[in-house]
Amino acid sequence: MSTLKDVAERAGVTVTTVSRVINNRGYISEKTRQKVYDVMKEIGYQPNEVARSLSKQHTSTIGVIVPHIVHPYFAKLLSNIESAAAAENYKMIVCNSKEERSNERKYVEMFKSNQVAGIILCSGTVSANEFLNLNIPIVTIECDDALGDCNIQCDNYMGGVLATEHLAKCGCKEIVHFSGVERQVMPADRRCVGFREVCGKYGIRHHEIETSEASYSVMEYLENIKQTLQTYPEIDGIFASSDVIAAQSIQACSALGKRVPEDVQIVGFDDVNIATLVNPMLTTIRQPIKEMAQLAVDAILKKRGGGVMPAKVVLPVSLMKRGTTKEK
Known part of the structure; x- marks a missing residue:
């Protein structure tokens, strides 16, 4: 079994230098570092993680x-x-x-x-x-x-502002926000604050619908979205607190015969992969x-x-x- 000493001898450096390379301590030139790594790979040396953690x-x-x-x-x-x-x-x-x-x-x-x-x-x-x-x-x-x-x-608050301002500029007159999880206080709740303030600024009719813990745990929002759109048939804008909810909003609109974006416009939040996999692709707030x-x-x-x-x-x-x- 190869040892630290074997690596040092083969690389032409001291044992201390090899140890510093392995533990990423102190200044080591890139040339020396690469040489040590090459020798470790060549002779099959594996650092002892337990020993490293103790030190x-x-x-x-x-x-x-x-x-x-x-x-x-x-x-x-x-x-x-x-x-x-x-x-x-x-x-x-x-x-x-x-x-x-x-x-x-x-x-x-x-x-x-x-x-x-x-x-x-x-x-x-x-x-x-x-x-x-x-x-x-x-x-x-x-x-x-x-x-x-x-x-x-x-910046969750600014995300709520950007999403709602955009829906307002797109001509939406009645907007629903599917917001955070009920009975949970999270930074994401500030998205709703931004939403509420912009709706007030433009005099837009609006609704805030909290999502249930059960829906969040299994990521199933479809029936709740459909029920909301049926309860408030004049809704022409949706601000969803996640791209998952936004994607299911497209499905809900399709099931109810509402066209996106002609009848209902949608903005999601996160900008994860699903945002560009649905049709039409999601307008959304990108988290960094x-x-x-x-x-x-x-x-x-x-x-x-x-x-x-x-x-x-x-x-x-x-x-x-x-x-x-x-x-x-």
Whole structure:
């Protein structure tokens, strides 16, 4: 079995240099770093992760908790977190809480036992008490401000403003907003604040429909959307709090004989893959998901390196105009 000493001798460097390359510590020239990596690959040397964690007091892993791993938003976020972590030679442990607080407690304890370098929390139901005395950097994405050391959000309020302003400019006279999950307080609720203010500004008739926890957990909104459109037949604009709801709004309109965008115009939120897979393609608010993922990983590594994590970061959103609206 190859050893650290074997790598050093073959690469013509010291054991200390090889150790610094493996642990990404101190300055190492790119030429030396690549030479060490080439030798490690050539002789089949695998660093001892347990030994490395003992020396650093943590493993090169980041724990991530999401409420629904199948949701397109969280799937895209996880993909970008994994890419950002891998670029720094870190791995990712993913836990799917299914919004069960008991699951979240269990996962936090598991992360603690496994000495993760940091935790990225994307679930809003975990209690702040679970993080007391952990001594692990905690980054939250789209969660309550009180959780964690660093809170990363998109500008949800401005997203609501942009979406509703666009529907107003497209000539909509009666708009419904399918908003956040009932009985859950989340940063995404600020989208509704922006929606409400713009409707008031333009004197637009409007309705706010909260989604149920049951619908959110299985991503099935179709019947609720159809019922709303039947209850308020004059609705000509929909602002959906996710692209999943927006996509099902297209289905609901089709089932009721309403044309999109001729009869009903729709704006979603997130700009995940589904936005360009439906017909017509969704006009939506783009969250900077890649940037949010990168910031989360950077914040953890900065804290581990002795730096200071920002308490809160709010990133701008943008309107992506596609086929479900027709601006005049």
